[in-house]
Amino acid sequence: MKGLFLTAVLNFPLDLSPLWISLRIAAIATLFSAILGTAAAYGLERYRGPGRSLLDSLLLAPLVLPPTVLGFVLLLLLGKQRPLGKLLDLVGLNPVFTVYAAILTATVVSLPLMYKTVRGSLAQIDGNLEQAARTLGAGELRLLGRITLPLALPGLVAGTTLAFARALGEFGATLMLAGNIPGQTQTLPMAIYFAVEAGDFGEAAIWTGVILAIAWVDSPG
Amino acid sequence: MNCWQGQPGRRGDRRGPVRWLGLGLNSRFRLGSELEIPIAQAIARAGQEPSFAQSPAQPPAQSLALSVDITKRLPDFTLQVSFTADQRPLALLGASGAGKSLILRCIAGLERPNAGRIVLNGRVLFDSAQGIDLPSRDRNIGLLFQNYALFPHLTLPENIAFGLPRGLSPAQRRQAVAEQLAAMQLEGLGDRYPAALSGGQQQRVALARALARQPEVLLLDEPFSALDSHLRHQIERDLHLRLGQFPGIALLVTHDIEEAYRLCEHLLIIDRGRTSAWDHKQAVLANPKTLSAARLTGCKNISRAVTVGPSQLRAIDWNCTLQTAAPIPACLTHVGMRAHQFGFLEALSPDQSLPNRFPCWLTSWSETPHRMTLYLKLHGPPTHGQDYQVQVEVFKEKWTVLRSLPLPWSLVFPPERLMALGEDVLEMDISSTGQSLAAIHQLS
Numbered sequence: 001m002k003g004l005f006l007t008a009v010l011n012f013p014l015d016l017s018p019l020w021i022s023l024r025i026a027a028i029a030t031l032f033s034a035i036l037g038t039a040a041a042y043g044l045e046r047y048r049g050p051g052r053s054l055l056d057s058l059l060l061a062p063l064v065l066p067p068t069v070l071g072f073v074l075l076l077l078l079g080k081q082r083p084l085g086k087l088l089d090l091v092g093l094n095p096v097f098t099v100y101a102a103i104l105t106a107t108v109v110s111l112p113l114m115y116k117t118v119r120g121s122l123a124q125i126d127g128n129l130e131q132a133a134r135t136l137g138a139g140e141l142r143l144l145g146r147i148t149l150p151l152a153l154p155g156l157v158a159g160t161t162l163a164f165a166r167a168l169g170e171f172g173a174t175l176m177l178a179g180n181i182p183g184q185t186q187t188l189p190m191a192i193y194f195a196v197e198a199g200d201f202g203e204a205a206i207w208t209g210v211i212l213a214i215a216w217v218d219s220p221g
Numbered sequence: 222m223n224c225w226q227g228q229p230g231r232r233g234d235r236r237g238p239v240r241w242l243g244l245g246l247n248s249r250f251r252l253g254s255e256l257e258i259p260i261a262q263a264i265a266r267a268g269q270e271p272s273f274a275q276s277p278a279q280p281p282a283q284s285l286a287l288s289v290d291i292t293k294r295l296p297d298f299t300l301q302v303s304f305t306a307d308q309r310p311l312a313l314l315g316a317s318g319a320g321k322s323l324i325l326r327c328i329a330g331l332e333r334p335n336a337g338r339i340v341l342n343g344r345v346l347f348d349s350a351q352g353i354d355l356p357s358r359d360r361n362i363g364l365l366f367q368n369y370a371l372f373p374h375l376t377l378p379e380n381i382a383f384g385l386p387r388g389l390s391p392a393q394r395r396q397a398v399a400e401q402l403a404a405m406q407l408e409g410l411g412d413r414y415p416a417a418l419s420g421g422q423q424q425r426v427a428l429a430r431a432l433a434r435q436p437e438v439l440l441l442d443e444p445f446s447a448l449d450s451h452l453r454h455q456i457e458r459d460l461h462l463r464l465g466q467f468p469g470i471a472l473l474v475t476h477d478i479e480e481a482y483r484l485c486e487h488l489l490i491i492d493r494g495r496t497s498a499w500d501h502k503q504a505v506l507a508n509p510k511t512l513s514a515a516r517l518t519g520c521k522n523i524s525r526a527v528t529v530g531p532s533q534l535r536a537i538d539w540n541c542t543l544q545t546a547a548p549i550p551a552c553l554t555h556v557g558m559r560a561h562q563f564g565f566l567e568a569l570s571p572d573q574s575l576p577n578r579f580p581c582w583l584t585s586w587s588e589t590p591h592r593m594t595l596y597l598k599l600h601g602p603p604t605h606g607q608d609y610q611v612q613v614e615v616f617k618e619k620w621t622v623l624r625s626l627p628l629p630w631s632l633v634f635p636p637e638r639l640m641a642l643g644e645d646v647l648e649m650d651i652s653s654t655g656q657s658l659a660a661i662h663q664l665s
Contacts, residue, residue: 131331132370134357136384137434146383150374 014203017183018191019210025099025187026167029106033163036107037114038156042148045122063112070108071176074101078177101178102185106170110163117162121155122148165218168211284308287438287470291327291337291347295320300334300494310464310471312481312502314517315491321474322367324491325440328472329364330357341437341470363431364440368447369423371415377426378402378412384434401429404463420448421456428463439464441473445480457483478519482506490514512642515557520640522611526556534641539599539610544576546636552643559640560594560614564633565623577636580629584609586620593620597632 040059044052062070078085078096088094095101125148133147149156171189178185180194188207195204290303300320304311313321326332328339330346333354339347341362346355372380378398385397402408405425415423424444431439444460445453461484464471475481481488481502488505490498490513498505498514509515515523524538532545536556543556566578584596584603593616596609603609613632615623623630 126368126370128366128368128370129372131329131357132364132366133372133383134331135329135360135362135364136430137358137361137386138383139358147372 014206015182018186018188018207021099021185022168022187025102025106026164028103029110029167030160030164032107033110033114033167034160037111037159037163038118040115041119041122045119059115060112062109067109067170067172068176071105071173074105074173074177096177097179097181097185099178099185102174102187105173105177106167109170109173110167113162113166114159117159118152118155121152125151161218165215168214285342285437285470288340289324289328291334291339293323293327293332293334295494298494300324302491302496304489304496304499306470306472308470309487310473310485311487311489312473312475312485313489313491314475314478314481316517317476319491320494321491322442325364325442325472325474328438329362329440330355330360361434361436362438362440363434363436365427365431365442365444367443369427371423371427373415376412376414377407377410377418380415380426381430381433384430386434397433401433405429421452424448424456436469438470438472439467441471443474460484478517490517492517508640509557510643512555512644515640515642520557521560522558523555523642526553528553541579541599543634543639544636545639545641549641550643553641554644555642557640557642558611558634558638560612562635562638563613564635566631566633575633577634578631581632582628592616599632
């Protein structure tokens with residue numbers, strides 16, 4: 001243990017870019033997840049038509065699938081030899097092996113957590129409250145802004161926290177789609193994995209400490 | 222529709238003038254003792270333009286009217302009601318699950334009927350034929366929810382201000398909220414949240430919130446069901462006063478006949494989605510006419526019955542033949558007698574010609590603070606504790622007299638108190654409608 005810390009301190013001024021890259025990717029992905037997840041939860045909570053449970057399982061799929069499966073599916077879609085990937089390549093927007101790919105995978109894996117948490121808290125709202133607001137002259141926007149979202153706020157907060165933690169920790173799908181390019185797509189989990197692989201336990205320990213600190217700040221409650 | 226009365230605005234004559242005239246129940250001509258015909262319906266059927274100058278109960282020009290004529294299919298039954306309400310409070314009375322609350326929700330625009338029409342003061346809120354379905358927010362209807370539905374994350378003044386029109390300045394909003402708080406005696410509660418209020422206070426906040434936007438109709442859905450029984454009395458009196466001051470139309474949904482009777486003038490009795498009685502409360506109580514209306518108005522004694530003479534019927538479950546004061550209608554299936562309307566002959570009367578008196582034996586009794594409920598067996602002594610045919614309510618004073626008398630006692634069914642009852646939905650035949658029309662022409 002003593003040796004480990006010594007190495008870490010000796011290595012000190014080390015490249016902090018994985019921390020900033022991770023925080024930036026997680027923050028942007030959480031923002032997307034929060035908006036998309038809340039919209040999906042609100043929509044599906046009200047939708048009564050066919051395909052309701054199919055949409056629900058589709059939204060929850062990233063939660064139950066291994067991240068490498070997600071990464072593989074996304075590569076199949078966006079790979080440079082694939083139709084969609086070729087099309088994006090043509091306009092210069094193919095995200096594979098860029099930071100945008102990392103944002104995409106982090107969004108995909110964090111979305112189900114946001115969606116599920118918000119939907120649970122929407123389902124708990126007494127339907128009479130929304131109906132009362134309607135009889136009191138509220139339009140749908142005012143209803144959403146003054147009644148529904150404020151009442152679902154605990155779920156929104158919890159969902160955002162979980163989504164951020166999940167986005168920060170994303171490894172498998174990101175490695176497959178965004179790669180491990182230091183200074184560009186190398187996130188904290190990436191840096192830990194490759195530090196360990198290179199036998200640099202000191203650096204891995206520092207990044208682990210950083211992740212623990214962020215997780216402690218981020219933990220709900 | 223039953224065989225005694227035609228009700229205004231029944232389905233099928235939807236184009237009749239009854240929709241927009243907003244006739245109250247008092248616009249029926251009384252013809253003879255039993256025959257009541259709503260004039261609007263009669264005129265609608267005759268296809269004539271109404272001439273209301275002669276009508277003894279013409280509503281004032283500015284009168285309020287809510288007319289509801291809706292059909293909604295439910296898993297168990299079809300809700301099909303048609304009624305009008307004016308400024309006198311109307312109670313919708315029915316057992317739980319009869320569809321009463323659903324009617325309110327249809328009026329408020331929270332549920333969509335399958336067919337029909339809802340018109341409020343000349344404004345069409347819903348019309349399936351014309352494809353009109355105003356959203357809830359544009360109907361200007363105040364609904365007091367059973368659980369009050371106060372917004373838990375808004376303070377008391379914020380709750381009340383929620384329904385105020387958007388265009389008001391902050392000062393006007395404060396003023397409007399202050400007025401409502403004063404009217405409901407809620408001053409001094411400050412910026413509390415609903416969870417910090419008592420049940421009665423919550424109800425007043427909900428009422429203030431509904432009234433703040435000056436609705437044309439106030440719908441009350443079982444307003445006392447969420448309250449402790451000891452709170453109910455005072456709160457019900459408060460509500461009674463406020464209903465009296467409310468300038469619009471008030472509808473109360475309840476399953477409690479006493480509550481309905483105290484708060485409203487008219488009763489509409491709903492049984493499995495159908496109207497089984499609709500009249501002034503005294504008329505409904507005195508003559509419920511249908512089996513379900515009798516039960517819902519608290520009639521404890523009901524027996525199957527068959528007609529044996531023009532004013533004589535046989536009560537099968539009571540095993541006796543009874544004289545009635547009024548002629549027996551053709552659709553009689555049951556006879557009812559309210560528990561407090563029996564008579565006892567304390568001393569053996571020499572007058573043997575007195576009708577409807579029978580020897581009875583006491584099976585059991587139960588005590589309430591001021592009254593006794595006696596369970597009686599007619600014609601012979603009871604064989605076990607559940608062997609009784611009628612239940613009779615008497616005051617304690619009467620009970621002390623009765624218990625000193627030897628059995629059997631002499632129980633009297635006063636002929637004028639017997640209620641002839643029919644099964645519920647029976648179409649009025651065409652010939653009687655024709656006669657009624659002729660009678661109306663004679664009157665005018």
